[in-house]
Amino acid sequence: MTDPVAAFAAEVGPPEAGAVVAVGGRTEWDVGGPLDPDVEVREVRAPAGIVAVEAADMTVRVRAGTTVDELAAALAEVGQAVALPSRPGATVGGVLAVGRSDVRRLGWGPVRDAVLQVRYVSADGTVVAAGGPTVKNVSGFDLCRLMVGSLGTLGLLAEVVLRTRPAPAASRWVAGEVDPAALLRRLHRPSAVLWDGTTTWALLEGHPADVEDQARLAGLPDAPGPPPLPPHRWSVRPAEVYRLAAAGGLGAFVAEVGVGVVHASVPPPPRAVDPAVVRLHERTKALFDPTNRLAPGRSPLAGTRLAAAEGGG
Amino acid sequence: MGQTALVSASQPTVAHEALVADLAAALAPDRVRTGAVELDLYGRDASVLRGSAAVACFPLDTDEVAAAVRIARRHGRPFVARGSGTGLAGGAVPVGDPVVIVTTKMDRILEVDVDERVAWVQPGVVNLDLTRALARHGLHFAPDPSSQQACTIGGNVANNSGGPHCLAYGVTSAHVLAVEVVLPDGEVTVLGGLDPEPPGLDLRGAFVGSEGTLGIATRIAVRLTPDPPAVATLLLDFPTVEAAAETVSGIIADGLLPAALEMMDQPITRAAEEFAHAGYPTDAAAVLLVELDGLPAGLADAVERVGRIGRSHGARTVRVAADDAERALLWKGRKAAFGAVARVAPNYYLHDTVVPRTRLVEVLREVYAIAERHGLAVMNVFHAGDGNLHPLLLFDARTPGVMDRVHAAGEEIVRVSIAAGGVLSGEHGIGLEKRDLMPLLFSPVDLDAQARLREAFDPDGVANPTKVLPAGSRCGDLQSVPEGVWV
Numbered sequence: 001m002t003d004p005v006a007a008f009a010a011e012v013g014p015p016e017a018g019a020v021v022a023v024g025g026r027t028e029w030d031v032g033g034p035l036d037p038d039v040e041v042r043e044v045r046a047p048a049g050i051v052a053v054e055a056a057d058m059t060v061r062v063r064a065g066t067t068v069d070e071l072a073a074a075l076a077e078v079g080q081a082v083a084l085p086s087r088p089g090a091t092v093g094g095v096l097a098v099g100r101s102d103v104r105r106l107g108w109g110p111v112r113d114a115v116l117q118v119r120y121v122s123a124d125g126t127v128v129a130a131g132g133p134t135v136k137n138v139s140g141f142d143l144c145r146l147m148v149g150s151l152g153t154l155g156l157l158a159e160v161v162l163r164t165r166p167a168p169a170a171s172r173w174v175a176g177e178v179d180p181a182a183l184l185r186r187l188h189r190p191s192a193v194l195w196d197g198t199t200t201w202a203l204l205e206g207h208p209a210d211v212e213d214q215a216r217l218a219g220l221p222d223a224p225g226p227p228p229l230p231p232h233r234w235s236v237r238p239a240e241v242y243r244l245a246a247a248g249g250l251g252a253f254v255a256e257v258g259v260g261v262v263h264a265s266v267p268p269p270p271r272a273v274d275p276a277v278v279r280l281h282e283r284t285k286a287l288f289d290p291t292n293r294l295a296p297g298r299s300p301l302a303g304t305r306l307a308a309a310e311g312g313g
Numbered sequence: 314m315g316q317t318a319l320v321s322a323s324q325p326t327v328a329h330e331a332l333v334a335d336l337a338a339a340l341a342p343d344r345v346r347t348g349a350v351e352l353d354l355y356g357r358d359a360s361v362l363r364g365s366a367a368v369a370c371f372p373l374d375t376d377e378v379a380a381a382v383r384i385a386r387r388h389g390r391p392f393v394a395r396g397s398g399t400g401l402a403g404g405a406v407p408v409g410d411p412v413v414i415v416t417t418k419m420d421r422i423l424e425v426d427v428d429e430r431v432a433w434v435q436p437g438v439v440n441l442d443l444t445r446a447l448a449r450h451g452l453h454f455a456p457d458p459s460s461q462q463a464c465t466i467g468g469n470v471a472n473n474s475g476g477p478h479c480l481a482y483g484v485t486s487a488h489v490l491a492v493e494v495v496l497p498d499g500e501v502t503v504l505g506g507l508d509p510e511p512p513g514l515d516l517r518g519a520f521v522g523s524e525g526t527l528g529i530a531t532r533i534a535v536r537l538t539p540d541p542p543a544v545a546t547l548l549l550d551f552p553t554v555e556a557a558a559e560t561v562s563g564i565i566a567d568g569l570l571p572a573a574l575e576m577m578d579q580p581i582t583r584a585a586e587e588f589a590h591a592g593y594p595t596d597a598a599a600v601l602l603v604e605l606d607g608l609p610a611g612l613a614d615a616v617e618r619v620g621r622i623g624r625s626h627g628a629r630t631v632r633v634a635a636d637d638a639e640r641a642l643l644w645k646g647r648k649a650a651f652g653a654v655a656r657v658a659p660n661y662y663l664h665d666t667v668v669p670r671t672r673l674v675e676v677l678r679e680v681y682a683i684a685e686r687h688g689l690a691v692m693n694v695f696h697a698g699d700g701n702l703h704p705l706l707l708f709d710a711r712t713p714g715v716m717d718r719v720h721a722a723g724e725e726i727v728r729v730s731i732a733a734g735g736v737l738s739g740e741h742g743i744g745l746e747k748r749d750l751m752p753l754l755f756s757p758v759d760l761d762a763q764a765r766l767r768e769a770f771d772p773d774g775v776a777n778p779t780k781v782l783p784a785g786s787r788c789g790d791l792q793s794v795p796e797g798v799w800v
Contacts, residue, residue: 054669054671055566056562056565056566056670056671057565057669057670057671057700058565058670059669079568080568099510099515100510101509105509109483109487110509112515112518113483113486113487122758122762124758126758127758128758128759128762129755129756129759130759130762130763132667132735132736132754133669133734133736134667134668134669134699134700134734134735134736134739135667135670135699135700136475136479136484136667136696136699136700136701136739136740137667137736137738137739138472138473138475138484138522138738138739138740138741138742138743139736139737139738139743139747139751139754139755140737140743140751140754140755140760140763140781140782141519141522141523141763141766141767141781141782142473142486142518142519142521142522142523143519143762143763143766144518145486145515145517145518145519145521146514146515146516146518146519146766148515148518149514149515150514150515154514155762165570166568166569166570167568181428188539188541188542188607188608189539206607206608206611207608207610207611207614208610209609209610209611210607210608210609210610210611213608213609213610214608233510235508235509235510235511236508237429237507237508238428238429239426239428239429240508256509259509260507260508260509261509261510271511271512273512273513274502274503276496276500276501276502277502277503277504277513277516280496280502280516280769280770281513281514281516283768283769283770283772284514284516284765284766284769287765287766287768287769288762288765300512300513300514301512301513303512304512304513
């Protein structure tokens with residue numbers, strides 16, 4: 001019986017096998033910019049399947065090609081959940097490679113914190129393991145964090161161990177026209193607070209009686225769910241949301257209050273990146289993918305501009 | 314006392330005097346030290362290892378750290394950053410006569426933003442001082458290592474430190490939003506950001522836990538955690554260690570996520586009780602200290618479930634602290650545990666491994682057997698909820714040959730932990746202590762990938778050299794072999 005991860009590595013092959021890109025559900029395919037049109041890039045898919053739900057240890061080992069929804073369904077059977085964003089067709093490897101959380105980040109934390117161990121196929125075509133299967137681990141350099149959000153440009157995720165959490169006993173959206181900052185202060189660890197400039201939504205999760213209490217404290221009626229999210233994604237300091245909204249540059253928007261992600265109809269301006277950080281990116285890429293065969297053209301720094309040399313961060 | 318000399322002390326030479334003079338000119342003469350006593354002090358950390366520093370300097374701000382790094386480079390010296398030196402794995406022990414850059418005078422809390430729940434601090438701020446300064450805002454810094462009265466935030470970043478309350482709240486990496494760093498070439502930049510999705514790779518995440526090998530943190534933006542609305546602290550006592558360990562697994566398996574879940578076996582419980590008078594039952598084979606927090610209904614439910622799970626595994630009593638004073642007393646015993654050991658044996662060696670929480674019972678049994686085989690007393694006080702074991706091997710360093718037995722037993726503990734699906738370290742780091750054990754956990758290919766990350770930040774290997782990765786990790790790269798070495 002061949003290990004599917006080893007088979008995936010064989011499919012990726014050595015550098016001589018040419019450029020490759022890992023494809024998941026293509027739900028966030030545009031992030032990081034287009035692939036280099038002048039290079040023939042072979043599409044590969046990470047293996048799928050849940051290897052082990054370690055319910056008593058609150059971890060799960062899953063192959064990167066598994067859809068997030070399939071993983072969520074398997075965890076729901078044991079009363080657990082994982083902090084990955086769910087979109088139809090999105091894969092575990094895909095959402096980790098992109099690294100973006102969903103609207104529950106306020107309560108569930110960023111996706112990067114859910115990853116305990118990664119096994120990825122390197123540009124050499126070999127399987128590399130980083131991190132460890134336990135919930136706590138400081139053994140060596142934290143390549144797990146480096147891989148999350150690297151868009152498949154440093155290695156191709158094949159299998160991961162994720163930290164799970166108890167699924168909340170009750171989960172309820174409420175909404176109304178209230179001041180979002182005041183609502184955030186009043187509630188204890190809501191899973192989400194969203195604001196579109198007029199209406200504020202909150203996701204309350206936990207023990208049913210506590211959710212009831214928090215809903216009463218919020219003074220808001222139930223809502224069917226979060227509002228539809230405009231297509232473009234801004235990342236700003238949480239307090240900056242109000243200034244941006246007042247300035248009117250966002251168009252229609254839904255802001256993740258207390259987090260700083262803003263979903264807007266207007267695309268964000270290019271972010272400034274310090275030249276020293278750009279150099280670290282270039283060196284990292286050159287060392288992890290010397291022949292530039294992993295998703296050539298794509299870059300975690302797409303949509304940024306070089307910051308002026310002086311002025312600081 | 315069983316210390317291992319790694320390198321000889323540096324000689325006063327013309328080159329050395331020029332290095333010291335340049336540092337003194339860039340910082341201040343009284344913040345550049347070369348006295349034998351000081352160099353001895355900064356040649357070690359809280360481990361049993363010792364190295365040797367060429368010179369120790371005490372910068373006050375980012376510019377001075379950058380200047381010290383550039384001067385070290387100009388003089389062809391490596392550099393090693395350190396905070397309070399509470400590390401237990403030799404991560405701050407200077408190897409190769411480096412410039413030791415001590416951050417303890419960089420101890421200012423620069424900015425606290427209560428609304429955004431973020432603070433910028435200098436690396437020398439002591440962990441507990443930060444939490445104390447935040448108390449009036451109803452906020453705290455969640456990582457709480459046992460050394461929190463002495464260890465610095467910069468050290469926490471270097472080691473990705475943990476602590477009892479990391480079970481529910483996560484380790485240091487989850488609480489660091491951005492780090493201003495002096496890179497090994499002397500440049501200053503910021504990794505990460507105060508917004509949720511800074512552009513590019515998560516270099517912040519790569520930096521946290523890199524044990525000073527990727528540069529020096531000079532300002533740190535930490536996430537502040539709101540104090541919980543309600544807290545319950547429970548003490549459960551058990552007739553056997555197994556029953557306590559099974560209760561830990563049972564609590565996690567039941568879907569409970571306590572804020573902290575600590576276990577102490579009988580020898581350490583007795584020592585702690587004599588020291589702290591916390592009212593611990595000294596006839597119990599093991600006790601569990603469980604802290605739960607949250608909103609009232611969920612909290613009451615969790616307290617009831619923990620009690621029920623404990624009793625179903627044979628807990629003799631379940632004591633729920635009645636008020637803050639009793640809570641503080643129960644924690645006092647736990648936090649005083651390491652100090653209490655000094656009354657039992659002149660020396661101890663503290664280990665740190667992690668195993669899956671479902672394997673605690675069998676691994677603990679192995680730990681007792683290993684200690685017995687080597688004729689050593691052992692005490693266990695640890696973060697059970699994380700599966701993070703901390704066996705203390707007790708000894709008298711004056712006993713001939715005892716260190717060999719201590720090291721042999723320690724390595725066996727590491728091996729059984731890894732065999733059970735565990736890892737080398739949960740919070741102390743690799744440093745020098747476990748560097749050469751890294752191949753137990755990682756293949757040559759895995760180590761090579763880690764070495765590439767290090768090389769991206771520090772191509773010349775001047776930041777805290779020889780730490781974390783065993784020699785030869787960067788396989789197949791002849792350029793990384795020092796000049797004059799035969800391959």
